[in-house]
Amino acid sequence: MGTGRELGLQLRGWIESGSLGLDRGQGLANRLIDALGAEESLKGPVRDLASQPLLRQLLQRRDEHSGMAIEALFSHLSRTYTPAVLAELHDLIEAATGISAPAVACQPSPVADQAPEPADQRPTASARRPIQAVFGAGLGRDLKGLGAGLALAASFSLVLAWAAGELDQAVFDSWRWSGGVVLALSLALVQALSLGPLRRLRSRGLLDERSCRDPRRAWCWISSPWIHGRHAEAMVNVLVLLVLLGPSPLSLADVVLRYGLTSLATTALAALLAGRLGVERRQWCGASGAIAALISLAAILSLLRWQVLGFRVGPEMIPAWVLLVVYGALQLGWQLPRSSPHDPSRPIERLWCSTWWWGTLLGLSWGLLTWGSDLAHAAFKARPGG
Numbered sequence: 532m533g534t535g536r537e538l539g540l541q542l543r544g545w546i547e548s549g550s551l552g553l554d555r556g557q558g559l560a561n562r563l564i565d566a567l568g569a570e571e572s573l574k575g576p577v578r579d580l581a582s583q584p585l586l587r588q589l590l591q592r593r594d595e596h597s598g599m600a601i602e603a604l605f606s607h608l609s610r611t612y613t614p615a616v617l618a619e620l621h622d623l624i625e626a627a628t629g630i631s632a633p634a635v636a637c638q639p640s641p642v643a644d645q646a647p648e649p650a651d652q653r654p655t656a657s658a659r660r661p662i663q664a665v666f667g668a669g670l671g672r673d674l675k676g677l678g679a680g681l682a683l684a685a686s687f688s689l690v691l692a693w694a695a696g697e698l699d700q701a702v703f704d705s706w707r708w709s710g711g712v713v714l715a716l717s718l719a720l721v722q723a724l725s726l727g728p729l730r731r732l733r734s735r736g737l738l739d740e741r742s743c744r745d746p747r748r749a750w751c752w753i754s755s756p757w758i759h760g761r762h763a764e765a766m767v768n769v770l771v772l773l774v775l776l777g778p779s780p781l782s783l784a785d786v787v788l789r790y791g792l793t794s795l796a797t798t799a800l801a802a803l804l805a806g807r808l809g810v811e812r813r814q815w816c817g818a819s820g821a822i823a824a825l826i827s828l829a830a831i832l833s834l835l836r837w838q839v840l841g842f843r844v845g846p847e848m849i850p851a852w853v854l855l856v857v858y859g860a861l862q863l864g865w866q867l868p869r870s871s872p873h874d875p876s877r878p879i880e881r882l883w884c885s886t887w888w889w890g891t892l893l894g895l896s897w898g899l900l901t902w903g904s905d906l907a908h909a910a911f912k913a914r915p916g917g
Contacts, residue, residue: 534573535619539626541566546590546627559587572812572874575741576616580608580623589628601630613809613875673806676744680752681799687753688791696784703783710786711776715769718818721757722765733758738815743802756794759817767861768818774842774849775825793821796893797886805884812870813884819862823890824897830855831898862887 542563545551551562560581564574580586585604601624609617624630695710703713725733736754743751759765776786797820805813829851833840841850866885867878882888 534567535622536626538563538566538577539623542590542623542627543629557582573616573619575811576608576612576620577623579611580620583607586624589624589630601628613811615875616811670807673803676806677799677802679746680738680743680749681795683749684752684795685792688788688795691791692784692788695787696782699783709777709779710781710783711772711779713783714776714786714790715772718757718759718765718772719769722759722762722769725758726762738798738802740802740805740811740813743815744806752795752798755798755816756791756818756821760814761817761865764817764819764861764865767858768822771822771826771854771858772818774844774854775822778843790818790821793824793890793893794818794886797821797824797889800889801884801886808876808880808884810876810880810884812874813881815886817886820886820890820893822858823862823887824894826851826854826858827891827894828898828901831895832902835898835902859887859891 542551545562552558560578563577563581567574567577583604585607589601589604604624605617605621608620612620695713699710699713703710721729732754736751736758737760738751738755742748759768779786781789798815801813801815801820804810829840829842833851839848839850841848842854843849862885863882866881866887869876869881876884
């Protein structure tokens with residue numbers, strides 16, 4: 532028996548026994564989430580389903596209009612969820628209501644005389660969509676959905692940079708700490724606190740595909756660059772930041788502002804692509820986007836200028852390309868695997884929806900612009916009278 536059907540039968544038993552009221556969607560959602568237990572992959576879809584007034588109407592009264600109501604409900608859900616998730620929701624509704632839901636509403640019909648593909652090879656809707664559609668129609672609408680979080684995070688970055696400048700003058704200047712060291716130690720402190728006093732904030736402050744478009748949770752755009760979902764990634768990022776920015780002469784205000792805005796840019800691009808490609812179960816957090824931008828910027832300039840650029844650690848110099856390879860390999864190991872057995876996305880889609888990937892692309896782009904600007908400046912100076 533599948534998870535959806537088992538949950539639907541439980542829901543039907545609660546309704547028939549009178550132990551569950553259907554007046555509030557939140558109460559229904561809480562009961563269903565508790566019944567799911569450790570099945571993390573369906574918690575978001577089930578919570579969304581429980582919030583739909585159409586579902587509560589179906590559970591309260593079953594009449595000749597129920598078939599049309601189910602079709603309307605699945606038409607709405609199919610814009611958000613993959614066929615695998617829709618199949619579970621289909622079984623849940625069918626078991627809970629006792630009404631045979633139309634299967635065509637939740638999954639594509641197989642083509643006649645064609646053998647079904649294995650589940651791990653069956654293309655998702657996003658895989659069939661041409662890449663032009665990612666940047667095509669509806670881009671403005673999707674950007675508008677992210678608008679509240681983007682505006683709040685950008686404004687807060689300016690405020691945080693000002694506060695960092697004041698704190699730098701009051702404390703860290705006298706300690707002779709660089710802005711990069713303070714940033715790295717701040718990330719380490721936040722991660723350590725998230726294991727204890729801030730554990731609840733860590734679970735709620737991570738940005739995912741649902742909270743990134745919810746104006747009521749726009750504050751997650753502020754917290755996400757400072758919290759890491761993986762503790763191992765947090766430790767690696769703190770060490771890499773110490774290597775990259777430890778000897779940097781930049782003030783704390785400049786470091787914090789650049790970190791905040793770069794993290795915001797990479798997160799926005801990753802979240803936008805996840806929504807347009809239909810990739811679910813993604814989280815965007817931590818310093819990976821900003822770190823990737825710094826490493827790739829140094830690596831591309833090293834290549835274009837044909838000179839070794841690197842980062843000094845004590846008496847040793849680590850070339851930028853070495854960090855690019857090592858850090859990239861670690862990130863590929865974290866980004867490419869499925870987040871759960873029910874994740875239908877392809878590895879290339881998961882890569883496009885990561886902040887590390889977009890940080891790498893932004894760093895490469897900035898390096899090319901810097902190199903082109905240097906060439907143009909040199910050509911202008913070489914002109915007669917330049």
